[in-house]
Amino acid sequence: MQTSDTNLQSSAAPSAAAEITATTATEISPGSTVPLSTPNTSTDPVPKRSVDEATFATDDSTAANKRLKTSPDAPSGGANQIPVDKRGKKKGKGSRGQKAKGGDDNRQSSSGWARRGTRADGEVAATGSDDGNKAPRLPKRQCAIMLGFCGSGYSGMQFQPNAETIEGTLFKALVKVGAISEDNSDDPVKVNLARAARTDAGVHAAGNVVSIKAIVEIPGVDDLVRSLNEALPPQIRVWSVLRAVNSFNARSRCDSRMYTYYFPSYLLIPPKPKFDTADESSGSTSTSTSTSITSDADLAEKRRWRVSEDTVTALREFAKKFIGTHNFHNFTVEKDFKDRSSQRFMKSIHIADPVVHGETEWISLLIHGQSFMLHQVGRKMMATLVLSVRSGTxxxxxxxxxxxxxxxxxxxxxxxxxxxxxxxxxxxxxxxxASKLSPDDPEYRPQILFEAHKEAMERFKQEHIYAAMRATEDMFGLFNDWIKSIDVYKGGDLSYFIGGGAIPEHAIVKKGVRRQNPFRELKRFDANNYERVVPMEEDTAFDDEKVDRRMLDEMEG
Structure with a gap:
């Protein structure tokens, strides 16, 4: 993967580009990803917890270890460790109403602790089946799955019941190749599935990471990555499956994320003033706008338009204001100014020089941020940037x-x-x-770096992502429809884009106060399959998005 100061657009992008960086911006460390190591298959006793494993207790597992008073000699297992007395019975607050079980699932160590649901390398437990035969229960290992995908046709990254998602498709492939046992095949929660970054419906990824507890030594499977890719559709590719520390969680261990937004430069064509409209609620007057090119027949003329150097410079200057720590409550949903979680840190923004593909000129913008709220990064931030620059705000x-x-x-x-x-x-x-040890060493843990897959990821972006974006725009004129929906709006919600840098009173959204003639967003711009999108004149507008606040944390990425 390339660093944040590298143009991640297509290989055809010109060399000259401007970069905007925060003083604390971090770089992606170069390195190579090493294949998954072979677990120890000996019958030696369960090894003690290594220094590296102990270092990586998550917040949850650390709290659990404190409650259970884990000794330095206790084996790994985090919150799954259960205190026992000399007779082998469980003790402690969390064991009320439970019976201690013997056998493989509840073993006592020399330090007086039992482990539940953990096995030593190479150890298998028998499990029964309906026909009475015993099937081996293979050991699971905490892993980091590195993957990329084209999000067209999917309802986002995160697993959802009764919806086709990237995680759901990946989970089925893991079950198919035997990396997930039949006992765990009905629920991803059973294998601690988590993702580093959540993406909306129709959004793509060149690289993402899923953490999961999976079977990595599968009888008859010599190459897990190859088997997974054979079981997956071409628009989802697994780059690597790496052994991680037992406490690894892709979301909580992720330091930052990098996103690209790719759009046709004709969105920056200045709007043409057309008429004035009085806001009914305040009596104030705001200028409404209409694009200088409005008919579908003139879309070809828009695509022949080329952005000036001055406009690109204005785009970069405006983007500088996003850098650093700010309150982004206006760039997501269900957040207000007093919500401390609205504070986010943007590390850098890089805007590449425009590149022509076919008849259309495209601009790519790379944003590197610590974390992003729902709709923040490439949806509301980008809309603010584009609409402000085209109107001279x-x-x-x-x-x-x-x-x-x-x-x-x-x-x-x-x-x-x-x-x-x-x-x-x-x-x-x-x-x-641990990453410098031999891959045969049971303590070996490779670093999570996308650099080793740079060439494969670039080919995937060109063939499955950028090509799909350009083909969809060429066929449906989606970005043209979006900018037209902005220009034909006659209310006051967006009047701050022509307010000289100040937000007028009638554009302020007040809690409990109904807005007059509110802007309605069309469903087509959130679609995951544009071939099924109805014509724009038949599209259904929907009200402001309502999201359960308890689910917002899970929707971040």
């Missing part, structure tokens, strides 16, 4: 939007958004000693 508008005033911000189409990769800098640094 000064960057000082962002100072107002980072403040306590709440405004409505439309979302750019999901089509242009691409997750480049998550970054695990602190994890890689701490396991560096």
């Amino acid at each position: 000064p960057p000082s508008l962002l100072d107002e939007m980072f403040g306590p005033k709440t405004v409505f911000v439309p979302k750019m189409p999901s089509l242009g958004l691409l997750l480049e990769s998550p970054i695990f800098e602190s994890y890689n640094e701490k396991i560096a000693p």
